[in-house]
Amino acid sequence: MDNRYIISPSPHLNDTDSTPRIMYAVIGSLIPAGAGAVYFFGWQALWVMISAVTAAVMTELLCQKMMKRPVTIKDGSAILTGLLLSYNLPAEVPLWIAVIGSVVAITIGKQVFGGLGYNPMNPALIGRAFLTVSWPVYMTVFKSVPRNGTLSGIDIITGATPLSVLKSTREILLFSNSHPPEQVTEATQALFQLYSSHSQLFFGRIGGCLGETSAFLLLLGAVFLMYKRIIGWKIPFAYIGTVALLTWALGGTDGLFTGDPLFHILSGGLILGAFYMATDMVTTPVTYKGRLLFGIGCGIITVVIRLWGGYPEGVSFSILLMNLTTPLIDRYTRPQVFGGK
Amino acid sequence: MGQKHFHGGVHPPANKHWTESKQTEKAPLPEEVIIPLQQHIGAPAEPLVQKGDTVLTGQMIGKSAKYVSVPVHATVSGTIAAIENRPHPFGLDMLSVVIRSDGEDRWKKSPEKDPDFLKLSPDDIKTRIMQAGIAGMGGASFPTHVKLSPPATKVIDTIILNGAECEPYLTADHRLMLEKPKEIMHGLAVMMRILNVTNAFIGIEDNKPDAIRIFEKILRKNKKIKVVPLHVKYPQGGEKQLIKAVINRVVPAGGLPMDIGCIVHNVGTAFSVYEAVAFQKPLIERIVTVTGSAVREPKNLLVRIGTPFHHVIGFCGGLASERIKIIHGGPMMGISQTTDKVPVIKGTSGILALNGNHLSLKTESPCIGCARCVDICPMKLVPTQLGKLVKHNRIETLDKMGIMQCMECGCCGYICPAKIPLVQYIKLGKALWTERQRQQDIRA
Numbered sequence: 001m002d003n004r005y006i007i008s009p010s011p012h013l014n015d016t017d018s019t020p021r022i023m024y025a026v027i028g029s030l031i032p033a034g035a036g037a038v039y040f041f042g043w044q045a046l047w048v049m050i051s052a053v054t055a056a057v058m059t060e061l062l063c064q065k066m067m068k069r070p071v072t073i074k075d076g077s078a079i080l081t082g083l084l085l086s087y088n089l090p091a092e093v094p095l096w097i098a099v100i101g102s103v104v105a106i107t108i109g110k111q112v113f114g115g116l117g118y119n120p121m122n123p124a125l126i127g128r129a130f131l132t133v134s135w136p137v138y139m140t141v142f143k144s145v146p147r148n149g150t151l152s153g154i155d156i157i158t159g160a161t162p163l164s165v166l167k168s169t170r171e172i173l174l175f176s177n178s179h180p181p182e183q184v185t186e187a188t189q190a191l192f193q194l195y196s197s198h199s200q201l202f203f204g205r206i207g208g209c210l211g212e213t214s215a216f217l218l219l220l221g222a223v224f225l226m227y228k229r230i231i232g233w234k235i236p237f238a239y240i241g242t243v244a245l246l247t248w249a250l251g252g253t254d255g256l257f258t259g260d261p262l263f264h265i266l267s268g269g270l271i272l273g274a275f276y277m278a279t280d281m282v283t284t285p286v287t288y289k290g291r292l293l294f295g296i297g298c299g300i301i302t303v304v305i306r307l308w309g310g311y312p313e314g315v316s317f318s319i320l321l322m323n324l325t326t327p328l329i330d331r332y333t334r335p336q337v338f339g340g341k
Numbered sequence: 342m343g344q345k346h347f348h349g350g351v352h353p354p355a356n357k358h359w360t361e362s363k364q365t366e367k368a369p370l371p372e373e374v375i376i377p378l379q380q381h382i383g384a385p386a387e388p389l390v391q392k393g394d395t396v397l398t399g400q401m402i403g404k405s406a407k408y409v410s411v412p413v414h415a416t417v418s419g420t421i422a423a424i425e426n427r428p429h430p431f432g433l434d435m436l437s438v439v440i441r442s443d444g445e446d447r448w449k450k451s452p453e454k455d456p457d458f459l460k461l462s463p464d465d466i467k468t469r470i471m472q473a474g475i476a477g478m479g480g481a482s483f484p485t486h487v488k489l490s491p492p493a494t495k496v497i498d499t500i501i502l503n504g505a506e507c508e509p510y511l512t513a514d515h516r517l518m519l520e521k522p523k524e525i526m527h528g529l530a531v532m533m534r535i536l537n538v539t540n541a542f543i544g545i546e547d548n549k550p551d552a553i554r555i556f557e558k559i560l561r562k563n564k565k566i567k568v569v570p571l572h573v574k575y576p577q578g579g580e581k582q583l584i585k586a587v588i589n590r591v592v593p594a595g596g597l598p599m600d601i602g603c604i605v606h607n608v609g610t611a612f613s614v615y616e617a618v619a620f621q622k623p624l625i626e627r628i629v630t631v632t633g634s635a636v637r638e639p640k641n642l643l644v645r646i647g648t649p650f651h652h653v654i655g656f657c658g659g660l661a662s663e664r665i666k667i668i669h670g671g672p673m674m675g676i677s678q679t680t681d682k683v684p685v686i687k688g689t690s691g692i693l694a695l696n697g698n699h700l701s702l703k704t705e706s707p708c709i710g711c712a713r714c715v716d717i718c719p720m721k722l723v724p725t726q727l728g729k730l731v732k733h734n735r736i737e738t739l740d741k742m743g744i745m746q747c748m749e750c751g752c753c754g755y756i757c758p759a760k761i762p763l764v765q766y767i768k769l770g771k772a773l774w775t776e777r778q779r780q781q782d783i784r785a
Binding site: 114335 | 348351353354509581591592593594595596663664665666667668672673674675676677678679680681693695699700701702703706707708709710711712713715716719720721722723725726742743746749751754755756757758759760762764765768
């Protein structure tokens with residue numbers, strides 16, 4: 001009679017959110033951008049996404065079986081990693097690259113550390129970094145011209161994305177003495193056209209990785225996630241705000257405060273990175289101040305790489321580097337206990 | 342006045358509609374009552390009776406010589422059947438006086454009102470409160486006469502009555518406020534007299550607009566006492582959160598409300614204080630909300646302390662299914678019970694019986710660092726880090742991280758998407774830390 005009562009610790013009710021719900025909500029919010037990628041770049045984009053996702057899920061299944069751990073592929077985190085990885089790849093990338101990227105992302109980026117919740121760095125970005133360093137040509141030469149658009153958003157120079165155009169024009173304009181005058185004129189015109197291409201950058205008729213091009217579609221998904229309180233506003237806004245401020249102050253070629261912050265916000269992987277990669281909960285701080293610091297740090301490193309570093313795009317590396325500082329940030333930004341001194 | 346809310350907190354579904362409009366009924370007397378000798382914080386009472394003695398309702402049957410303690414009384418008339426260890430709602434068996442009722446409910450003292458009760462000296466008032474065995478009825482059960490005797494160095498300027506009742510399902514305080522508002526106010530007046538305070542508030546969450554209206558009407562001409570409607574958020578009824586919302590003062594970490602000139606009492610305690618001082622009636626019964634998906638007829642009942650849970654539930658139509666969780670208290674902080682033979686005690690504000698989807702049985706999965714627990718903790722702790730430290734047996738740093746400030750409200754466990762039993766880890770961590778300190782003190 002007495003043994004039929006169930007015992008469990010308090011609290012005896014819980015909110016409806018769960019880990020799988022969060023993962024699938026993020027996946028769902030990425031669908032508009034994915035559909036946009038197929039529209040702009042054709043069916044090859046879909047094959048890249050499918051390869052990456054399938055490889056990610058199969059890799060996680062195999063890893064967990066080999067390590068004799070419970071299989072958790074249903075929680076959606078592997079699907080999300082694969083999808084995010086594919087958004088970081090050019091549309092024409094060979095499918096085996098996507099597969100290898102996923103395998104590395106899941107094994108080295110996640111399972112080796114113990115699976116979901118234990119990885120120190122963003123798994124999708126680990127995969128992307130591995131691919132960029134191992135096969136730089138496949139990863140940085142973009143050939144797919146988006147439908148109704150251009151590769152770089154401007155007519156003069158073709159065969160490159162806006163950020164790579166920016167890097168080469170900045171190099172010419174900042175060191176104009178060592179370049180022939182026609183080149184400098186060309187570069188000036190190119191820069192002007194880049195800075196006028198905001199609407200193309202916003203809607204996505206620009207070359208780049210699958211998930212990078214359409215800021216509009218990415219923002220749709222991001223607004224949905226923030227409304228549902230699945231991601232917070234602190235990291236994306238701190239990140240983008242810092243990039244805007246620094247590129248405005250330091251990114252121009254005519255002196256201080258002549259940069260174009262809107263161009264920098266809309267180009268490359270910043271929107272994707274700020275709202276979907278830098279908000280990865282496992283690898284980012286849990287405290288209020290910590291999150292602001294994390295966003296600011298990502299912003300600083302991104303701008304440094306974009307303006308003065310070797311790569312045209314700095315988002316992935318900045319997030320990976322800041323991921324490594326997360327435990328330190330968490331330790332030093334603990335909130336003061338209510339009533340504490 | 343101050344902000345009407347506090348940092349953090351969650352919004353669980355209230356589920357009060359089952360009982361909030363139900364007038365309190367008197368539960369029938371049981372055949373046997375089990376009176377634990379400890380239903381309060383402090384030293385347990387010691388029995389004053391023996392097996393075989395006859396007792397009357399309201400007769401003192403246990404008392405301690407220590408100051409921080411309250412006596413216990415017989416809640417029915419009858420014979421002492423046993424003085425032995427019996428199951429207690431807090432989990433362990435406890436020494437209890439078992440009384441077999443004679444069914445006649447003969448009282449030791451007839452309930453006559455003392456017309457001069459407000460003219461008694463503070464010390465005499467406190468003696469009556471102590472003799473009546475009154476402990477805080479919001480759940481913590483701290484001896485009331487001790488709370489009303491702060492050291493001379495702590496000057497009290499404000500009393501706050503806690504009518505928030507923020508736990509879901511519970512409506513006992515709500516019904517008391519609707520049915521006995523004047524008595525609650527008399528109790529508050531007694532407390533104000535003891536502490537010589539001219540400034541008092543009664544905080545009520547605004548999901549109880551009828552209670553707010555009643556008190557506003559009674560207190561219309563009263564310059565010293567004000568009703569403060571509060572934003573509905575759990576745990577608004579936590580005293581630190583209540584003080585912050587009502588008078589915008591912050592209790593120092595590790596300190597008490599009296600450190601900032603304030604004392605908080607539950608409305609039920611105020612009511613019992615009135616009965617104790619004006620009628621010299623001991624604390625022998627209280628309102629209990631009996632509700633939950635597995636109770637056939639949810640009710641608010643006036644129950645004699647010591648009544649076994651199964652008797653109370655039986656009067657509410659019994660349980661509707663198998664696989665049930667019985668909870669003493671509310672769903673956020675309540676304790677699930679192994680047996681329905683445990684008695685109603687002084688702090689039992691509710692008996693919940695949950696089944697089906699409401700069982701809320703969760704499987705723990707890894708922490709994903711979403712930080713929802715950090716965002717909602719009313720004490721501004723970092724529950725995810727506390728849980729991880731305890732899990733990996735890293736006890737040394739727990740106190741520095743504020744674990745002893747945790748009030749175990751349950752917000753973190755409620756909100757966690759990975760279903761980690763954070764409160765359980767934290768409770769364990771507190772116990773391990775306390776034990777570690779004790780060991781170090783022994784060695785020193």
